[in-house]
């Protein structure tokens with residue numbers, strides 16, 4: 001089996017996780033910038049984090065033979081502070097030339113507030129001006145449907161953005177269709193409890209097809225499973241999926257999306 005982990009917060013994982021992923025057939029890992037579990041005290045905290053994502057973490061992954069890519073932004077949870085968001089967005093361009101940077105993400109909404117929406121627009125503008133791919137986080141539970149609609153509206157309102165260069169992550173049964181209908185990509189996050197379980201994700205694939213859709217573990221500092229993608233692939237086998245179909249979902253699709261950035265090489 002071979003696969004790409006398109007969304008893993010590796011800075012919060014151990015070397016055992018890296019070893020297990022490589023052993024399971026992981027050929028590349030992509031790490032969006034996100035909330036650290038606590039609010040950073042200022043722009044310097046983000047500067048250090050971006051250095052970690054573009055310098056230290058790729059080197060750590062390389063020790064296990066795993067190519068590491070990253071995405072940069074201020075996450076929606078800390079975007080409520082618009083002054084901080086403006087400062088953080090202003091330092092991102094100096095990191096965009098780093099060899100492992102794929103784009104702007106994971107941007108989006110957390111509580112669907114006015115400030116978060118404004119910062120989302122700034123990020124979309126940043127991506128458009130710098131010709132970057134976009135990776136979007138959608139809100140949790142009861143905020144997801146409304147938040148996804150708001151996010152799609154913001155992105156579609158910016159005519160510089162090509163939909164096939166945007167992935168909307170953490171889709172579920174009630175949001176996957178509206179995302180795919182826009183021509184954007186959809187990501188399913190495999191969590192043991194919330195978001196998608198493996199069984200639900202495979203149901204979604206069987207209902208909505210395998211075009212422009214990927215699966216990720218979104219493994220971070222909370223309860224999450226770094227091997228969620230290959231484990232779901234085993235579940236797909238049990239359900240009678242053909243090997244080449246599984247390969248198309250767990251390897252082919254993320255590769256097709258990511259290689260729209262000239263930096264992604266496999």
Ligand SMILES: [Zn+2]
Pocket residue numbers: 007009032034106218
């Ligand atoms: Zn994430």
